[in-house]
Amino acid sequence: MNIKNISISRFQIDPADQKKKPGKTRETSENVKKDSVKLSAEAREMQYTKKYLKQQEVKERMNNGFYTRRDVVEKIASEILKEMMGEK
Numbered sequence: 452m453n454i455k456n457i458s459i460s461r462f463q464i465d466p467a468d469q470k471k472k473p474g475k476t477r478e479t480s481e482n483v484k485k486d487s488v489k490l491s492a493e494a495r496e497m498q499y500t501k502k503y504l505k506q507q508e509v510k511e512r513m514n515n516g517f518y519t520r521r522d523v524v525e526k527i528a529s530e531i532l533k534e535m536m537g538e539k
């Protein structure tokens with residue numbers, strides 16, 4: 452997933468709006484709850500296993516010459532060029 456150009460200006464509180472809503476104050480970092488995520492041991496193991504399997508798949512493709520095929524080399528070069536030109 453790619454996320455580009457997030458503007459925080461639309462999330463800022465307009466001082467005029469604060470006057471209309473008495474009692475509302477801007478939350479400070481002291482009174483804002485922080486989000487957190489804790490992964491179970493099973494989830495961490497699954498994540499590690501998926502990563503390991505993907506690495507094995509890439510190694511197998513390398514050994515079988517997949518990445519030296521002309522169509523694959525052209526696709527990789529095309530994606531690199533797009534990124535260098537700022538299209539990604």
